[in-house]
Amino acid sequence: MKFGLMINEGPYTHQASDSAYQFALAALAKGHEIERVFFYHDGVNNATKLTEPPQDDRHIVNRWSKLGADHGIDLVVCVAAALRRGIREENLAKGFRISGLGQLVESGMQADRLLVFGD
Amino acid sequence: MKFGLMINEGPYTHQASDSAYQFALAALAKGHEIERVFFYHDGVNNATKLTEPPQDDRHIVNRWSKLGADHGIDLVVCVAAALRRGIREENLAKGFRISGLGQLVESGMQADRLLVFGD
Amino acid sequence: MTDFEDYGDIPAKRFMFVNRKAPYGTVYALEGLEVVLISAAFDQDVCIAFMDDGVFQLVKGQETQTVGMKNFSPTFRALEGYDIEKLYVERESLALRGLSEADLLVPVQVMDSAELGALMAEQDVVISF
Amino acid sequence: MTDFEDYGDIPAKRFMFVNRKAPYGTVYALEGLEVVLISAAFDQDVCIAFMDDGVFQLVKGQETQTVGMKNFSPTFRALEGYDIEKLYVERESLALRGLSEADLLVPVQVMDSAELGALMAEQDVVISF
Amino acid sequence: MLHIVNKSPYERNTLESCLRLARKGSKVLLIEDAVTAAVRGGDFAAKLGAAMELMEIYALVPDLAARGLKDRVLPGVRLVDYGGFVDLAAENKPVQSWL
Amino acid sequence: MLHIVNKSPYERNTLESCLRLARKGSKVLLIEDAVTAAVRGGDFAAKLGAAMELMEIYALVPDLAARGLKDRVLPGVRLVDYGGFVDLAAENKPVQSWL
Numbered sequence: 001m002k003f004g005l006m007i008n009e010g011p012y013t014h015q016a017s018d019s020a021y022q023f024a025l026a027a028l029a030k031g032h033e034i035e036r037v038f039f040y041h042d043g044v045n046n047a048t049k050l051t052e053p054p055q056d057d058r059h060i061v062n063r064w065s066k067l068g069a070d071h072g073i074d075l076v077v078c079v080a081a082a083l084r085r086g087i088r089e090e091n092l093a094k095g096f097r098i099s100g101l102g103q104l105v106e107s108g109m110q111a112d113r114l115l116v117f118g119d
Numbered sequence: 120m121k122f123g124l125m126i127n128e129g130p131y132t133h134q135a136s137d138s139a140y141q142f143a144l145a146a147l148a149k150g151h152e153i154e155r156v157f158f159y160h161d162g163v164n165n166a167t168k169l170t171e172p173p174q175d176d177r178h179i180v181n182r183w184s185k186l187g188a189d190h191g192i193d194l195v196v197c198v199a200a201a202l203r204r205g206i207r208e209e210n211l212a213k214g215f216r217i218s219g220l221g222q223l224v225e226s227g228m229q230a231d232r233l234l235v236f237g238d
Numbered sequence: 239m240t241d242f243e244d245y246g247d248i249p250a251k252r253f254m255f256v257n258r259k260a261p262y263g264t265v266y267a268l269e270g271l272e273v274v275l276i277s278a279a280f281d282q283d284v285c286i287a288f289m290d291d292g293v294f295q296l297v298k299g300q301e302t303q304t305v306g307m308k309n310f311s312p313t314f315r316a317l318e319g320y321d322i323e324k325l326y327v328e329r330e331s332l333a334l335r336g337l338s339e340a341d342l343l344v345p346v347q348v349m350d351s352a353e354l355g356a357l358m359a360e361q362d363v364v365i366s367f
Numbered sequence: 368m369t370d371f372e373d374y375g376d377i378p379a380k381r382f383m384f385v386n387r388k389a390p391y392g393t394v395y396a397l398e399g400l401e402v403v404l405i406s407a408a409f410d411q412d413v414c415i416a417f418m419d420d421g422v423f424q425l426v427k428g429q430e431t432q433t434v435g436m437k438n439f440s441p442t443f444r445a446l447e448g449y450d451i452e453k454l455y456v457e458r459e460s461l462a463l464r465g466l467s468e469a470d471l472l473v474p475v476q477v478m479d480s481a482e483l484g485a486l487m488a489e490q491d492v493v494i495s496f
Numbered sequence: 497m498l499h500i501v502n503k504s505p506y507e508r509n510t511l512e513s514c515l516r517l518a519r520k521g522s523k524v525l526l527i528e529d530a531v532t533a534a535v536r537g538g539d540f541a542a543k544l545g546a547a548m549e550l551m552e553i554y555a556l557v558p559d560l561a562a563r564g565l566k567d568r569v570l571p572g573v574r575l576v577d578y579g580g581f582v583d584l585a586a587e588n589k590p591v592q593s594w595l
Numbered sequence: 596m597l598h599i600v601n602k603s604p605y606e607r608n609t610l611e612s613c614l615r616l617a618r619k620g621s622k623v624l625l626i627e628d629a630v631t632a633a634v635r636g637g638d639f640a641a642k643l644g645a646a647m648e649l650m651e652i653y654a655l656v657p658d659l660a661a662r663g664l665k666d667r668v669l670p671g672v673r674l675v676d677y678g679g680f681v682d683l684a685a686e687n688k689p690v691q692s693w694l
Contacts, residue, residue, distance in 0.1 A: 001685050006365070008694065010161060011203075012204065012394050013160060015391060015392050015393070015627045015628075016601075019601070019627060021435075022657070022677045023684075025677065026677035026678045027681045029678070030678060030682075041265065041269055042132050045164065045204060045205065048204075050205035050206070051204065052203075052205075052207075054202075056437060057437050058435055058437075083170070083171040083172065083173075084131045085129065085132075085170065086180075086210065090169070091205065104276075105253075105279075105280050105282070106280070108253060108363040108365070109280065109282065113684055113688065113690055114363050114365070115599075115684055116694065117601075117692065118366075118692065118694040120586050131265050132264060132265045133263070134262060134528045134529075138527060138528060140306075141305065141306065142581060142582060142585075145578035145581065149582055149583075151582065160395065176308055177306055199398075200398060219405070220401060220405040221409070224402070224405055224406045224408075224411070227380065227382060227411075227491075227492040228409065232591055233591075234500075235593040235595065237593065237595040256691070258693075260507075260532060260563065261562075262528070262562045263502070264529075289616075291506055291529070294563055297564035297565065300561075300562060301561040301562065301564070302561070304557070304558035304562070305561075305562045330615070334506065334538070334539045335535060336539070336541065336568070352616075356618060358616060359596045359689070362688070364690070366692055367694065387513065387594075387595070388606070389606075389628045389662065390662065392628030393628075395595075418517075419509060419513050419605065420603050420606050423662055423663075423664075426663035428663040430660040430661065430663070430665070431660070433656070433657035433661070433676070433677075434657045434658060436661065438661075459516070463638045464605060464637045480516045480517050484516075487497070487517060487590075488519055488522070491589070492590060493591070495593055495595045506608060507607060508606060508608075509605060
C-alpha cells in the first residue's frame, strides 16, 4: 500500500516527527511504500542541515535524509511555510526539496492513505 | 522598571513573539526598560536571518533586530536550544547573540519582572 | 496559479479539512486556509468543517490592526469564487462558545456532531488543522 | 559548568519552575529540566512544582528505547546532588490521573492546590514549562 | 500576584488550573486565544463569573478585537490594552504565565 | 474509520471531540501523550470505558512504555506497536489525525 505522510511540527519540540519516522520504518518493514513526506507549518524545520543535537540524542534531520535516500522517498518542504521560517536552499539538508502546497494535495490524491502527524 | 522577557515559540506559528513585541513597545513607551529578551525552546527560531514572510505581513525577525538596536536590548538565543533547531552564527540575524541558559537565570535575578511568552 | 500536471485519469477524491483552532493565537487557521485554496486547483471534492475553537475563525468583525497581524478572515468570503462551497459548522461547538449562525461571516451549513461525524467517515482524505 | 560572574551582592531570589506537561510528547519537560540544572549554579532559592500532566514526568519505570528518544527521568534523581530539594506535587493532579505518591521516582512533597497556590504567590520569579 | 493565561479554556485546561491555584485577590489577565473565555453566553462565562467574586479578571482588547469578540465580553471583565498589560505586570508580583 | 489522537485528555479537548464525532464501529488509536487517557484509575478511564461499548480503543505500547504506563492500562484497551499502527492505518479508511 502507498502511504503519504504529512509532518506539521519541528524536530525535538514535538514528538510528531519521531512518530512519523517510527511509522515509516514499520510500514517499510511490512513492504508498504512511503511515496512522499510533506513538511508543513513548523514541520519545515525538520529540513535544516544546521541542526546539531546533543551527541547522545537522535539526529532527526539526518535520519530523514538517510531514510529518503535508502527508500526513494520524496521529502517535500512547503515553500511558503519554509520562507516564513527561514528554511531555504542554502540551509536545506540533503534529500529534501522545496516545492508548493500542491504536492500535498497530490499526495492525498495519489496515496492510498495520507497520515498527518502534528501538535 | 526593568523587564526581562522570555520567548518560547517560533515566529508566525504561535502568537507568543507578537505578544512579547507589543508588550515591549508599550513598556518602552511608558519609560520602562527591557533589559533582555531570552529566546528558548522554538523561540530560537525568531533569530534566523533567512526568514522571508509574505510582503504584506510583518517581518518578526527584523522587527526584533531593529527594536534591539534602537533601545539597546540584549537579544539572547539559548545555545543548546539553538543547536537542536539549526540556529547558528551563520544564519543568525543582526543584533542577536548566542549564549547559555545562565543568561535566563541572570535575567530573573536582575530584572524587576521576568515575563514569559509561549504556547 | 501554477500549472499542475494533468490528473484527468484519477477519479476525484473527497477531501475534508477540519478546523479546530482559534485564529491568530496560532498560524494553523491561516496556513490551513492556504491548503484549502490550493486544493481548489485540483478539481477534487472539497469540504471544510469548523468545530471546537475553529468556529472562531468565522466570527464577523475581526480587527487585527492592534495586534499587528494580517486579518485573513475576508478570504473565507472568497472561497465561493474557488468553487469551495461546502462549509460545515458543528452546532454543539457554536452553542458552547455562546455563538450562533448569525455571528458568522459566510453562509454555512450547521449540523450536529452525529451528522458531521457521519460525513467525516465518508471522506477519502481528512486533514485537521 | 561555565564560570559565572559574581552575583554576591544581589540577594537570592525565590524561583519556582512549574511543570505542567507530560514528557516525550513535547520537549518542554526536558528543556525545562535543563533550566533547573543551570539555576543551581546561581545560588538562588529554587523549587519545582509538578502539576497537571507535569506529574507524569516523575512516574517510575519510563522506558524509551522503542520510541527512539532519550530517557531523561533519571536526572530527577540527580537533582539532590545539585542541592535542589524542593519538589512539590499537586495532590489533585495526581489523583485525577490515577496516580499516587508511591508511583513517583523521587521523594516529593505532595500538597493541595491551595497550598501550592500560596507558595507560588510568594515567589519572585515563576517560569512555567 | 498576576496570572497570565493565553489559551482557550475550551481547548486546554490552562485557565481552569490557574483559577484552581490563584488566591483571593489575585489578578488574572486573559491574552491571545484565552480571551475566548470572556465571551458572554459562552459555557466558560459562568466559571469566570464565579472567579470574579474572588479576583479581578482582565482581558486584552487587541486580542478580543482580532477575534471579533470586542463587543461580546461578559460584564465585570476589565478591559486593558498593551499599556494596561504593562501596568499590571509592573504593579503585581510575581507574574506567572500559565503555559 | 480510524481516528488517531495524540494529546492528553487532561490537557486538551481533542479526545473528547473525537469521541463525540466518532461513529459506532470506529477505531480510535491513542499515541504520544494521548496514552495517558488509558491509565487505569484515571478520571478519563470511565469515559474511555463507555466509548469501548461502541468502538475499539487502541493504545501504542512504545508511547505507554516511554511514560512508564505500560502496566497501568485499563482492561479492554488493545495494545499495538508501530507495526500494529501501520496495520490499523492500512485496514481502515479514512484516517483522521485529530490535531
